[in-house]
Amino acid sequence: MQAANVQLLAQLCHPGDFLSAKIRTSLVRETLQCVVSCQACRQLQAQKPSPETAWDTIFAAPHSFHEPDACYGLGVVVHALANTQNLLKEDWYHKAVEHVWATLQKLNEVPPEAKDTAQERLYRMTEFIACVALAVGHRTFYRALGKEPILDQPPMPSPRAYSNNGAPMFKSAEEVSSRLGKKEGCGWGPCLTPGLKLANGELLADCFTWQLRPQVPTSKWTPALSTGVAFFDWGSSHYVPINRGQFVLNNLWQKAPGRTLHRADLEHVAKGYTGAIACSY
Numbered sequence: 109m110q111a112a113n114v115q116l117l118a119q120l121c122h123p124g125d126f127l128s129a130k131i132r133t134s135l136v137r138e139t140l141q142c143v144v145s146c147q148a149c150r151q152l153q154a155q156k157p158s159p160e161t162a163w164d165t166i167f168a169a170p171h172s173f174h175e176p177d178a179c180y181g182l183g184v185v186v187h188a189l190a191n192t193q194n195l196l197k198e199d200w201y202h203k204a205v206e207h208v209w210a211t212l213q214k215l216n217e218v219p220p221e222a223k224d225t226a227q228e229r230l231y232r233m234t235e236f237i238a239c240v241a242l243a244v245g246h247r248t249f250y251r252a253l254g255k256e257p258i259l260d261q262p263p264m265p266s267p268r269a270y271s272n273n274g275a276p277m278f279k280s281a282e283e284v285s286s287r288l289g290k291k292e293g294c295g296w297g298p299c300l301t302p303g304l305k306l307a308n309g310e311l312l313a314d315c316f317t318w319q320l321r322p323q324v325p326t327s328k329w330t331p332a333l334s335t336g337v338a339f340f341d342w343g344s345s346h347y348v349p350i351n352r353g354q355f356v357l358n359n360l361w362q363k364a365p366g367r368t369l370h371r372a373d374l375e376h377v378a379k380g381y382t383g384a385i386a387c388s389y
């Protein structure tokens with residue numbers, strides 16, 4: 109588990125599909141620092157702003173940021189996702205999408221190939237949320253084990269030097285969406301068609317076409333391609349018997365080698381843990 113956690117943390121800080129290593133590392137570092145600890149976020153939980161005022165209220169709150177320039181101007185979205193997700197409704201997400209897009213443009217993080225379309229914005233927002241959500245899970249996992257502060261355990265990967273300066277793998281959503289198809293009849297959600305490869309030649313469609321069917325909740329991972337793969341890799345260690353997105357029903361009552369819990373046990377633990385966290389916030 110420890111090895112899988114370290115690997116996931118490192119992958120979150122790698123260049124993503126549409127976000128650079130610089131941005132992803134900053135999001136992860138800010139998330140690890142701010143989860144539960146930001147007093148302004150705690151105050152927001154007590155204040156409970158209405159859905160209509162959530163964006164303005166959360167934006168104006170005196171958050172404690174840890175990364176440079178308030179996480180390059182993205183910190184308020186990180187804090188909201190990490191600490192006040194229960195207060196976020198559709199209106200907040202629309203405004204967050206616009207804020208993230210405008211900030212990335214200002215930071216010269218949007219290549220000219222990415223046209224000013226909703227698709228480009230939503231792909232980047234999805235990857236943003238995926239990075240923060242996984243970092244929250246990572247932070248909470250170690251907190252649950254009593255590892256506080258956890259930044260030393262496991263070690264935080266430092267931003268690396270990349271041959272392409274940490275640029276994202278794709279320049280535009282069009283590169284990816286030309287390979288997405290719509291499936292009717294069981295809800296809507298984009299599904300990858302076979303053949304899409306990452307820059308390293310890894311075939312993405314193998315693990316996505318099955319697990320990310322439109323009716324499956326995790327289908328919302330689809331636009332966060334490589335981050336989704338990292339998530340499933342991590343899940344194959346923590347959440348048996350998922351193996352790269354391949355859930356085998358017959359294994360529901362079987363224990364993986366070296367484990368004392370089978371899948372059904374894990375579901376019970378997850379339910380109890382989620383309930384405990386929700387009650388104690």
Ligand SMILES: [Zn+2]
Pocket residue numbers: 142146147148149171172187188191
């Ligand atoms: Zn905050």
